[in-house]
Every structure is written in C-alpha cells, then in structure tokens.
Amino acid sequence: MKSDRAVVTGRGTVNAIAKNVKEFSTALKAGLCGIGPVSLFDTADYRTHTGAQVRDFDPRRHIPENYALKRMSRSDCMAMAATLEALSDAGLTPFPIELAAHTGVVLGGGAGGMLECEPVFAAYLETGADRLPGSPFAAFSCASSADHIATHLKLMGPKTTFMTACSSGATAIGYARDLILQGAADVVICGGTEPLCRITYSAFNALQAVDPDYCKPFDRHRQGLTLGEGAGILILESLGHALKRGATIYGEVLGCGISCDASHMTAPAPNAAGAVDAMTAALDDAGISPEDVDYINAHGTATPANDRMEVLGIKTVFGRRAQRIPVSSTKSMIGHTLGAAGAIEAVACLLAIEHCFVPPTIHHETPEDGCNIDLVPGVARDVVVDRVLSNSFAFGGNNTALVFGRFSENGGGR
Template identity: 40%
Template sequence: MKRRVVITGVGSVTPVGNDAATAWQNVLAGKSGIGTMTRLDPEQFSASVAAEVKDFDIEKYVERKEARKMDRFTHYALASAFMAVEDANLKIEDHNANRIGVWIGSGIGGMETFENQFETFQKRGYRRVSPFFVPMMIPDMATGQVSIYLGAKGVNSCTVTACATGTNSIGDAFKVIQRGDADAMIAGGAEAPITKMSYAGFCANTALTTNPDPKTASRPFDLNRDGFVMGEGAGIVVLEELEHALKRGAKIYAEVVGYGSTGDAHHITAPAPGGEGGARAMKIAIEDGGLSPEDIDYINAHGTSTEYNDKFETMAVKEVFGDHATKLAISSTKSMTGHLLGAAGGVEAIFTVLAIKDGILPPTINYETPDPDCDLDYVPNEARKAVVNAAISNSLGFGGHNATLAFKKYE
C-alpha cells in the first residue's frame, strides 16, 4: 500500500515576490518580474533583460557573518525553506528530526562564488582563495545548509538535472515518503545564475531572448518568441505523509499523487523530436497517480518561450491527451517569472497546487500572435476561475531530462 503524500507548506523567493503569497498574487494579476538587467552590464551581452529577485535581505533569516559563507543560491533556498516550514507549522525536534529530510537541488550551484574566487586566484594567488570556496560553490550546499539550520536529520540529498532539477527533487522526495523512509520532506530547487559566465554561456548558445523590451521578452507559445529570459530564486515545499499531517492538524494544499521522470537519449540541449521524452514523463506521472488523461484539468507547462520547447511540448500534450488536449488549460508562468533553471520546478509546483486550492488558473502573458504549431488553450493574458481537481507540472532540462509531477485536490 503506497503511503499518501500531501503538501502542507510552501515558500519561495522569486522575481515576482519574495514569498509565495505575494508571488501568487502577482502572477494572477499578470505582473511580470522581468526588467532590464541590473546585476550585470547589459551592454556586454547579446541579451539585456533578466528576471531578478528584488529587495531580498538574507539577514532577515541568517546573520551576516554566516550569510557571507554562502552563495546567493543558498540564501534563496534557506529563506524559502524557512518560510515553507513556518507555513506548514512543522516543528522539528529531537523526537522527529530523524524522520524529516531535505531534498533541494540546483542546476549550476554557486557560479557567482566560482567566478569571484577565480578572479581572486588569478590576481592574488591561491592563498587568497576563500576557505569557504568549495562549500559555497557545490550544488548540494543549499540542501546541506537547510538541514543544518532546521535540524532535519532524515534523508538529505540533491538532484542536479538542469532545468528539471526542482521537479525531480520534489518527485524524488515524494517517493522517499511514499516508500516509508521519511514522514516529511523539505524539497524543491534554488538557483542564482545571473552571473557573467552563466549569462555569457546562455547568450553564446543562443538560448536567451534578444528582445530588449522587458514587457514582451518572455512570450511562451507566441509566434514571435525568440528565447527565454534568465531568472533566479527558489521554490520549496513541505511534503508530508497524510496521517502524519492529519495527526498534527496541518492545513493541506493538495495531494501529490504521481511522478514521472524520463531521459530523451537524444541531444545535449535540444528536446527529442515531438517531445517524445516529455510525453513519456507525463504518461508515467498520470499513471503513477492512478489518474487517466481525462482527469487532468490544468498543466503548468515548462513553456520556456523558445522555439523548440514550446512547439514540442505542445506536441507532447497532444500525444498524451488526444482529444482532451483541446479541453484542458495550459499556462506558462515563465512569461512572468522568467526561467529560474533549477528552481523553476519548485516555484511552478507551488503555482500548480495553489491553482488547485484556489480554483484559479494563472495566465500566460504576452500571448499576442498565435503560432499554428502551438494551438491549445494557454490561458492567454488573464487569470481564469476554474475548478481544478487534478493538474500536472512539467520541467524539461538540458541533457534530455524530463520530469512531471501530478497533483490532486485533497479529499
């Protein structure tokens, strides 16, 4: 008998707000967090817009001395995890610490730290490199620091699957609880990639939009899309075994019922033709959740605003859902948040469960010119009230990683 798993807490730091409630309100209002890049000199790059986190103060959560020993991606993870655990009203104490775990991933980890320390090394030699260089840079340090600060001593792991990281992390943590290895897991993704080399790399592989207008730069499924907008932040959820949650009177956002994870075995950056790998991930998640395709009311799409992703993801949805594809609603919240890479799946899982809980679908903004290859219902430009009994969230990453989570209204 599979143990049932529910979401009891959410926390996020995003370009559209530094907590989950604010981010959700802004997304429903169609407010974008994208602007002309301020952290780097936009004149140095082919792309000039970014979805930056604004007015974030790590010292609300961690003392300055300790914060200086962490990369920015760990700051975002810690703040989001603290908020999620507080939202869940989950007390981690000696009697339950061993049964509460952490599974937070990052696509690239501490790139900012790496760049800064390499510059120091070049100018001043190895003796001036920070002793905290390695623990600041490695991608597993977000999950490590969250575990240390919260005292969670259960399963502690880190998934690195590029842009599928956040979704894989929540899915992997879901399976930990389902099989009985933990009673609760703090899970999601964190990323701080707005750095010189990350930005240069994505410009070099022509993945980023060259549209200089922040208002229209991210336009998933629109005919005139030309690349994604780089974003940053973190999205963390508290997953809990149902009986454990009920026993302590926790509020329940939604139930996690299915998880699908596949590989394209095709190309380092391009999705498999027709979105074949993504289609399999969706099918597996739906079947794992004991659902049929017709049960799904809403999809939070990967929807990056790149030519191939949006076209192939649409093809994959048609492959999985058949006639039902035209009846379900799909949106890409990346139209407002930009693409948070390894954190995207964490933030989008939160948006998906809030859509179920509140009965409202977030829009895909900047949808102006329909693309004949993308001809489904993308909830264009305005949020929409709807009964959402079941929904899925998709994430697809470089390396051919595909991940899907299936959620259901808790009953």
C-alpha cells in the same frame, strides 16, 4: 507499493515577482512580469541584458540573526528563506527536535554559489596569483543549500541534491515523494534553488537561446527564454503524520513520471517521445486519465524547438482534449529559473488548486500555426482546479512530470 500518501503541508518561495507565497498568489493572478534589466553583474558585453532577477532581496528580512550568512551564497539564502516560510506555513516553527531523525532534505539546483565565486576567479586571473583563496568556495557547491538547511535544523533524515538541469526541482519533489511512500521519512523539505550568475548568462547567450527583450512562450514571434532566479520549497509529509498533528493540507503529490530523450544535449527530441513518456508515466502513477487533468503548467520556455515539441507532446497525450484543457507558462512572469523551475512552478500549481484559478501566459499574442491549444493568454482565469500536470523538460533530455491534486480523504486518484 504505496504505504501512505505524500501530502503538502507547507509552501515557500522567493522569485522575481514575490518574496513569499501570499505575494506570489496575488502576482500570478495579476499576471505581473518580473523581467527587467539585470543588475547583479555587468551585462554590457552580452547580446542580452534582461532577466527575471529577485530585486531588493535582503536575507536578513527572512532569515533570523542566529543563521550565519557569512558562508551562505545568494542561492543558499533564497533556499533558506523559502524553507523557513514553508516550515512556518506547515506549523513546524520552531522545528520540533523529535522530528529531526525522521525529516529529510531533497533539493534541485545548478549554479549554487557560482555568483560569489566568479569575482574570485576574475581577480585570480587578473593578479596572476599562485593559488586561489579557499574561503569564498565554502558555498560554491550546489549541494550547500541542502547542507545548510539540514545543519541549521539538525536534521538526520535523507539528504540529497539533484542536478538534472531544468528538471532538477521537479525531480527533487518526485524523489521526496518516494521517500515518504517508502517510509524512509515522515517529513521531507523539498524543492529547488537557482541564482542568476555570469557563467549561466554567458552560456545561454552563447547558445543564442535568450530573448533580448522578454520571453513570449508559444508565441509565433518568440526568440528564446528569459533566465530567472529564485527558490521554491514544499513540505511533504506522510498523510498519517500530517493528520496526527492536525496539519493543514494544501494538496497531494499524486504522481511522478521521469524519462530521458536520449537524443541531443540541448535540443528536445522533435517527436516529443520523452515528454510523452514522462507525462504518461505521471498520469499512470497518479492513477488518473488525461480526462481528469484540469490544468497543465507547461515547461513553456519560449524557445522555438521546446515549445513546438511540448505542444506536440500535449496533443499526443491528451488527444482532442488538448484543445480544451487550460495550459499556461508561468515562466512568462518569473523567467526560467533552471534548477528551481519545477519547484517554483509546483508552488504555483498548488496555489491554482487552493484558489481555483489558472495563471496566465503573459506576452503571448500570436500563436504559431499548429499551436491550437488553450494557452490562457494575458489574463488569469477562474477555474476549479482539482488536478494539475506540471512539466519540466531539461537539457540532456531529462524529463520530469508531476501530478498535484486537491486533497480528499478518499484520495486524489482513481
């Protein structure tokens, strides 16, 4: 039973088209593409060479001098930069020490500090050393980003890291909402972070799931996803706490649905049963019907199987309305950021609510047969958006759907 409501009072992001939320809003409206040649590592031996890389990212432009970057990976730094922006956005800078015992950190991720560890492994293999040096592995763990945030802010509330592949960031937000509703925390820093790295790039190339050019979600000529990187962070608060301190409220996490396909390790269930279960559960949890949703932020990876499954799932849940509701994939601009995807897309959903627009699906030119839904191709659309359904469908059949709503005193659900 809900004891309170989980509202969003702060947002932060670093991604391929923006270094902060204001830039992100502008870039989404403009339909900017962050996909280009990868320069973080040599891609000469791969079948593809592009990615949605965060370019010219200097942690010191975002993170104060008193933060020790020496033991922080690129993933940690992106998470910290987005967290500090979100805290500032929430009016929690400097962070009030009296909140430390009642503030949690819940992040999603995947590769963690692997980018920094890969050269160490390579050197070890080349030199035939007896043992690996320990120091570079301080930031190896996917959990280190949450650890750094909690340590630097001296937070003593719940701290958790989720690794459910491409739904990790969304799962983290759903769990953070649960902590708020259960009264386990007054404030939760939540979201996800993910770096580009060689092992991830190699794996998706081996699966032949990557488009050699740029991803084209839901397009007949799509050839796969484009890997990306970045971080997205939300500050969730109980409504009572937010109102008490006079915080600006950007929206509310109305519902969360989680399911498992129990079908295949990398391919979605063709009948979309898991996706349908997650979307239906999220709507039920939010207390709304399909008619109440104004926009769907699709998982939209541009892999043939996933896009086909998601269209089927949307049609199953939304019926005839599936052809009228705007649906778009922001991955067409920022790439697939894996563990951070659901979190960065959550920031996009809240911007859509705040500024009344639907981000476009760029690179979408030729729908395939049966894909007769409104994919907002090419150009953003001015629409009053009060409620958004955001989908994250991951490897292993780990599905999470979130519902975000415009804040109102009377509540965003029925």
